[in-house]
Amino acid sequence: MSMQIEDPRVVEFDVQTDEMLVNMGPQHPSTHGVLRLLLRTDGEIVHECTPHIGYLHRSAEKIGENLSPPQYIPYTDRMDYLAGMNMNLGFSLAVEKLIGMKVPERGMHLRVLIAELGRIASHLVGMGTYGLDLGTFSPFLYAFREREIILDLFEEACGARLTYSYLTVGGATHDLPDEIEIPDGLASLTGRKQGERFPFTDVIEMFLQWLEPRIKEYHTLLTRNTIFIKRTAGQGILTPEMAVSYGCTGPVLRGSGVDFDLRRDGEPIYTNMYKDYDFDVIAAPFKDAPREVVLGDNWCRFYVRMLEVVQAIRLVRQAIPKYKAATGSFREVFKLNSKLPKDEVYLETEAPRGQMGFYVVGNGEGNPLRVRAKSSCFCNVAITDQICRGVPLADIPAIVGSLDIVMGEIDR
């Protein structure tokens, strides 16, 4: 007796697909470092996405218990290594709050200037690498060309290009230089003679003038690009309630429509720095968004970063005359043998990737009893399991990339 199949379509329904576990990482290029995602997939669809972290754990918190605060500053550089200046600032402010130190006005304006330049550099990398995640290479090159000039300026200010240790307890290690040779990159981009000397603040202004019209180019390249919108709009939707419950901060939180920025809403010791500055807090939804965009999707998170670059340019522009007009010293001296009081503080600052918190417990000795670094990316990456359910495998890099994570900060 031969088998007879009455309806050939029945066979297709009988086919069982097995669930498969796919390891993405820790060496996958689109995971921005050593993040391992364990995916449970059914065909092309991801049912579960479990992030595994810890591959870059360097015991930064344990090291902090054995070093005095100025000695610990270089370790904060290596947390979020794309925004070292902002990490230095966060830890310095926490220690200043603990010992009750007041930074002179000139130092405060210097910090705003440097921290906002750092924010521009960090968001440019965020934009460029997000383009890479989605398969376009050119924005990455543009972004790195611009970032290079900021790194050149930082090099003139403190001598380092990535791990600065520049902003330190009490202010900064050096004052900004008076006059510098224009960086070669900026000279050739703006058509000036190489090796010409200008005041430092004029070079920053030259750079900003050059950068500002370029932002329109990025919007043409990425933000308004049809393929880019198709890949990002309506994908990886993070509701405001979930973003708050999962402790998401920074552009991820504001991309979900929660209007909260520590530069405006934070503690006085931090908001005093930005007291006389005029800037807008960027939060979704956007009036000029494409039709397909949903509140809290990849596109919103990306667009928040792009608009924050514009705000950061505004802040740097305001900081330059304020810094020049402020007289007096740029720092308060922190004696290397001074003891930390028996008290404890927790302070969060608005780093480019979110709220970076430092919890420092003093014990009447030079070294703190406990240094806790609360990382913003740590909270932002914890959300992946929630927003990566039921999406095609190819969208995982697009969603994880939109969170803009740095593993150095997550693993500490």
Next chain:
Amino acid sequence: MDIQGIHSILLEKFGAHAVGVATHPAIDPWIQVEASFILEVARFLRDDERLLFNHLNDLCGCDYLETDPKKVAKFGHEPHVEVVYQLSSLKLRHQIKVKVVVPRWRNDVPGELPVVPSVSSLWGIANWHEREAYDLVGIHFEGHPNLRRILCPEDWVGHPLRKDYAFPLEYHGVRGR
């Protein structure tokens, strides 16, 4: 609302045996909550209309112990372990610090981790923060759905942020010192 106001609301609701008679003075004053009450107090803090602490900024452990016998007198703290909750409300724009103090070892048996109820059912991010506190400081969070190590490898021995942690000499054939 300032911390005194928040404390008086809690005092009225839970009583002095749960949240202490007063706040602890410091640069940022804190409220000390009895370990067995933390889940209820946390739920009240999150849901009460006057408080609405919807954002858990940070949760971490901290070990208080002086291992140097010469410095013990100056240290000023009894040996204990703390869990520190930093809460803020994005709606009402206020923040507080809540602490739970537990002995370093349960029943003073070295190796038995102290137990604190988990708040991972209230804030999503508490899941990962509690895993980190378990991994590094060695606090057992009761009721946590997935209490595994997060930063250290799964077969790691000990909890590195304990003050009496012995550094390993060897890990899978790699020399430590």
